[in-house]
Amino acid sequence: xxxxxxxxxxxxxxxxxxxxxxxxxxxxxxxxxxxxxxxxxxxxxxxxxxxxxxxxxxxxxxxxxxxxxxxxxxxxxxxxxxxxxxxxxxxxxxxxxxxxxxxxxxxxxxxxxxxxxxxxxxxxxxxxxxxxxxxxxxxxxxxxxxxxxxxxxxxxxxxxxxxxxxxxxxxxxxxxxxxxxxxxxxxxxxxxxxxxxxxxxxxxxxxxxxxxxxxxxxxxxxxxxxxxxxxxxxxxxxxxxxxxxxxxxxxxxxxxxxxxxxxxxxxxxxxxxxxxxxxxxxxxxxxxxxxxxxxxxxxx
Amino acid sequence: xxxxxxxxxxxxxxxxxxxxxxxxxxxxxxxxxxxxxxxxxxxxxxxxxxxxxxxxxxxxxxxxxxxxxxxxxxxxxxxxxxxxxxxxxxxxxxxxxxxxxxxxxxxxxxxxxxxxxxxxxxxxxxxxxxxxxxxxxxxxxxxxxxxxxxxxxxxxxxxxxxxxxxxxxxxxxxxxxxxxxxxxxxxxxxxxxxxxxxxxxxxxxxxxxxxxxxxxxxxxxxxxxxxxxxxxxxxxxxxxxx
Numbered sequence: 188x189x190x191x192x193x194x195x196x197x198x199x200x201x202x203x204x205x206x207x208x209x210x211x212x213x214x215x216x217x218x219x220x221x222x223x224x225x226x227x228x229x230x231x232x233x234x235x236x237x238x239x240x241x242x243x244x245x246x247x248x249x250x251x252x253x254x255x256x257x258x259x260x261x262x263x264x265x266x267x268x269x270x271x272x273x274x275x276x277x278x279x280x281x282x283x284x285x286x287x288x289x290x291x292x293x294x295x296x297x298x299x300x301x302x303x304x305x306x307x308x309x310x311x312x313x314x315x316x317x318x319x320x321x322x323x324x325x326x327x328x329x330x331x332x333x334x335x336x337x338x339x340x341x342x343x344x345x346x347x348x349x350x351x352x353x354x355x356x357x358x359x360x361x362x363x364x365x366x367x368x369x370x371x372x373x374x375x376x377x378x379x380x381x382x383x384x385x386x387x388x389x390x391x392x393x394x395x396x397x398x399x400x401x402x403x404x405x406x407x408x409x410x411x412x413x414x415x416x417x418x419x420x421x422x423x424x425x426x427x428x429x430x431x432x433x434x435x436x437x438x439x440x441x442x443x444x445x446x447x448x449x450x451x452x453x454x455x456x457x458x459x460x461x462x463x464x465x466x467x468x469x470x471x472x473x474x475x476x477x478x479x480x481x482x483x484x485x486x487x
Numbered sequence: 488x489x490x491x492x493x494x495x496x497x498x499x500x501x502x503x504x505x506x507x508x509x510x511x512x513x514x515x516x517x518x519x520x521x522x523x524x525x526x527x528x529x530x531x532x533x534x535x536x537x538x539x540x541x542x543x544x545x546x547x548x549x550x551x552x553x554x555x556x557x558x559x560x561x562x563x564x565x566x567x568x569x570x571x572x573x574x575x576x577x578x579x580x581x582x583x584x585x586x587x588x589x590x591x592x593x594x595x596x597x598x599x600x601x602x603x604x605x606x607x608x609x610x611x612x613x614x615x616x617x618x619x620x621x622x623x624x625x626x627x628x629x630x631x632x633x634x635x636x637x638x639x640x641x642x643x644x645x646x647x648x649x650x651x652x653x654x655x656x657x658x659x660x661x662x663x664x665x666x667x668x669x670x671x672x673x674x675x676x677x678x679x680x681x682x683x684x685x686x687x688x689x690x691x692x693x694x695x696x697x698x699x700x701x702x703x704x705x706x707x708x709x710x711x712x713x714x715x716x717x718x719x720x721x722x723x724x725x726x727x728x729x
Contacts, residue, residue: 376654482657483658
């Protein structure tokens, strides 16, 4: 077991940040912690990287206890915090050399591990970190977190504020790192990134809603979801919210995701109801459940 | 109602020295339309939007917002638009009531009008019990709904939203979109700048900027058909990666 978390709770004054969190991450696994801002993701990362002590519970990382063996953990994990935390007034190369030295190693010794990522920023190695674009900062931060060849890598919202192209490249890098045997715990508020993980934990308000593989999580959804569309989105939402048999009504891009209270859903009846409301170009068809649908159903 | 153009942009270009940040773009946005303005980091979105909200002049080309010219009447534009960004929207160390009063004043509303608007807004959002709480102590979702309502206090013709729902939980995010639909339904144009592709899926039409140019402009549905993909994220990847 690479990460072992048992009954962890943490409060700040009267705010409960984490409430009785337990889960394990296997060796070599790419595990995603999926939840919105304020869910408790960063607090959990800080506990696991020994920067914060939990009020209750226990945790080990790479078989070291987060409290008793905190120094060992610091030598064996890489941590990329959500906020860019490198030295802005050092150059790209100086930052990397600095982190290598701190961990008693050199860039050359572990160059293999970071090569894929570092070659992309190497042309700018004499530029100050503060002058890099968002995508390049992220690559430098990842290189610095990897330079001592950690067993476990913690990435706190690495793709927040990053455009889709850089986001896709970043996930491709993570897959390659995983193949080199590194265990990765990554957090994200983007539900679509959940599908790229081996297993995920959905988290909200300091509580785990569910843990499983992305496929299984979607399978647990109890109902059939219907895509509903009409020419006027606002009136469609109002009408569906007033429909007596609705179980849930959520806008979902060009459609509304609708679920029905009844065991047997009658789409003809809904169609008639919406027509009576004056809606036009009505579409009602079953659709696939997404992780976001599951998240909302669990968070209700 | 949706026939009148509230934003008209014709061949605008913005250069900084040798660098062309916005390269000859043209588009129109109608009254009551939800228009998504997409692009990667550095594609020129922010530069283009700054010209539309009257704080930067184009190097060349023509642009009108809410019937005012961006070269000659930028102050009139500012009076007729609302702006909300996720990074800056409200003052955390002012209360809910103080924020509403402050922004009402900035938008030049009379005290009587501010007072009336404030009551209306507090009722609609259900904030009765927390009007005297500091905004900094509110959950993110509430802050965003309040910021959106505050940006609409002076009944602007267009509201500009800069990545409005990033990081919010999925249920609150949908409540926020319901507010956007309602605003558009009531005739206000909504201009959303974002690189979150799931926000793009909610827009009536979207444009995608790549290296200073608009490379695609249509409804999300038609763009997905055109590029033969399932979602806007893949449309974006196809365009931006070439």
